[in-house]
Amino acid sequence: MKLAIGGVIALIGAIIAVWLHIPLPWMLGPLLFIAISRMASAPVACSANLRYLGQWGIGVSLGLYFTPYVVSVIAQNIWPILAGMVFAICLGLYGTLVFRKIGGVDLKTAWFSSAIGGASEMTVLSEKYGGRADLVASAHSLRILTVVVVIPIAFQIWGVVGTDASLPGPRIIDLSGLAILAALTASSALLAGFFKMPNGWVLGPMFVAMGLTMSGIELSALPDFVSKTGQLLIGWSLGDKFRPGFFRAAPKFLLSVIFCSLSSIFLAFCFALLLDQTTSIPLATLLLGLAPGGIAEMAITAKVLQLGVPLVTAFQVSRMALVVIITGPLFKYFVLKHSED
Numbered sequence: 012m013k014l015a016i017g018g019v020i021a022l023i024g025a026i027i028a029v030w031l032h033i034p035l036p037w038m039l040g041p042l043l044f045i046a047i048s049r050m051a052s053a054p055v056a057c058s059a060n061l062r063y064l065g066q067w068g069i070g071v072s073l074g075l076y077f078t079p080y081v082v083s084v085i086a087q088n089i090w091p092i093l094a095g096m097v098f099a100i101c102l103g104l105y106g107t108l109v110f111r112k113i114g115g116v117d118l119k120t121a122w123f124s125s126a127i128g129g130a131s132e133m134t135v136l137s138e139k140y141g142g143r144a145d146l147v148a149s150a151h152s153l154r155i156l157t158v159v160v161v162i163p164i165a166f167q168i169w170g171v172v173g174t175d176a177s178l179p180g181p182r183i184i185d186l187s188g189l190a191i192l193a194a195l196t197a198s199s200a201l202l203a204g205f206f207k208m209p210n211g212w213v214l215g216p217m218f219v220a221m222g223l224t225m226s227g228i229e230l231s232a233l234p235d236f237v238s239k240t241g242q243l244l245i246g247w248s249l250g251d252k253f254r255p256g257f258f259r260a261a262p263k264f265l266l267s268v269i270f271c272s273l274s275s276i277f278l279a280f281c282f283a284l285l286l287d288q289t290t291s292i293p294l295a296t297l298l299l300g301l302a303p304g305g306i307a308e309m310a311i312t313a314k315v316l317q318l319g320v321p322l323v324t325a326f327q328v329s330r331m332a333l334v335v336i337i338t339g340p341l342f343k344y345f346v347l348k349h350s351e352d
Contacts, residue, residue, distance in 0.1 A: 014057070017048075017055035020044050021040075034163035035159075037246070038246035039163065042246035045057070046156070057251035059248075061244050064240075065241040067196065070213040070307075071196045073213075073314075074220025074222075074224060075233065084322070091286050095326045095329070098282050099330040102125075102127050105125070106124065106127075107121045124268070126334050130151035134148045136339050149257070152249070153269065154304075158302055158303055159308045159312075163312055171318075181224070185231040196216035197216070199216055210307075245311070275303045283297035296313070299313050299319075304327075305327075
């Protein structure tokens with residue numbers, strides 16, 4: 012029953028957001044309505060399987076953008092992507108300082124709360140090293156919520172108009188091809204989940220669809236409702252992370268998360284301005300690529316606003332991979348060792 016009520020509220024949120032012309036209505040509407048409902052103790056819920064289904068849809072739709080031409084464009088912009096990876100590590104260090112000085116939490120909790128990528132992986136690592144896993148999970152949820160709400164609304168206020176008309180490789184819906192595409196990408200998602208690949212339900216399908224598109228194999232385009240349903244399910248699952256008394260649990264820390272998220276967006280904007288002087292990538296695309304959000308959320312924003320989906324995805328995926336790989340070792344061999352010495 013809670014699941015059914017949650018679905019109805021998420022759909023109502025999307026419809027109202029469309030009516031109000033809110034940016035990213037199919038994600039932001041469900042996210043905000045479900046988050047408010049959860050914090051108001053309404054009987055709503057979301058299944059992890061629904062979140063996975065939404066991530067699968069977004070992953071497939073992203074992979075279909077990677078035509079040979081688009082891949083060549085990304086290859087020509089490798090150095091800004093590498094710069095974005097380094098910038099993400101710097102943001103993590105900045106967040107650690109903010110959470111220690113303003114949030115008043117211990118070093119372990121601050122470190123894993125500030126890593127820009129792999130929310131579930133950071134929560135697990137914080138448990139492993141003795142940090143506050145509940146605060147780490149809350150920090151990442153609130154960070155993504157802040158970024159997902161602030162950036163699209165800011166773009167709308169500033170009148171940012173997409174100049175990247177990148178289109179997916181396949182343009183025609185073929186039912187038999189769509190069935191094969193769904194089977195291949197779903198299998199890759201299950202395989203990625205089995206091997207505990209970070210963001211496996213996004214990246215597994217994305218890499219398979221990407222490989223097909225890059226090879227010139229066009230099985231089928233995705234129906235528009237798949238993308239909108241994926242956005243709705245992701246917004247619903249993000250909103251479901253909030254609980255009654257969320258902001259009363261550790262108000263000082265959560266306020267520091269909001270401050271850090273907003274200031275990180277500003278720093279990303281400043282760094283995007285710097286990169287804009289030496290690259291042909293549009294400023295808005297650079298900002299989305301550098302923004303401290305999630306892969307799916309920032310890619311959806313880029314897709315809806317036509318702001319360079321493949322480049323934003325490349326920025327976000329590379330950043331996430333680096334952060335997930337090095338955050339634990341950096342803490343173990345530098346931070347932990349230094350504190351023990």
